[in-house]
Amino acid sequence: MHVYEIKHPVAHSADDMYALVARIEDYPQFLPLIEALDVKRRDRAEDKENLIATMQVGYKLIRESFTTKVTLDAPARTIFVEYLDGPFSHLENRWQFIPRGDGGSDIDFYIAYSFSSWM
Secondary structure (H helix, E strand, O other): EEEEEEEEEEEHHHHHHHHHOOOHHHHHHOOOOOOEEEEEEEEEEEEEEEEEEEEEEOOOOEEEEEEEEEEEEOOOEEEEEEEEOOEEEEEEEEEEEEEEOOEEEEEEEEEEEEOOOOO
């Protein structure tokens, strides 16, 4: 399993950064390798919004799609991604946006994944 974790300071507010990352439909417009993203379902439960989304990524001749459940928690400024279907045997992704006293914020990012096969 591959794991990557980083905490990175930015000059933008935690609310602004959360709002940017939470707009997953916009990812194909500004994130490299993401060719398409389709939100299949969206519902609310208390203060959280749950999405089922399929993302298509591509690099040269390789194209893959995978489906995830995305939990958006605006009051906590957190995003949690759970793997549902695709080429991974495991995928977990977490974002947390932490306000700082200077108006900026810290982005706490975590991803753990493993592929079903070496391809």
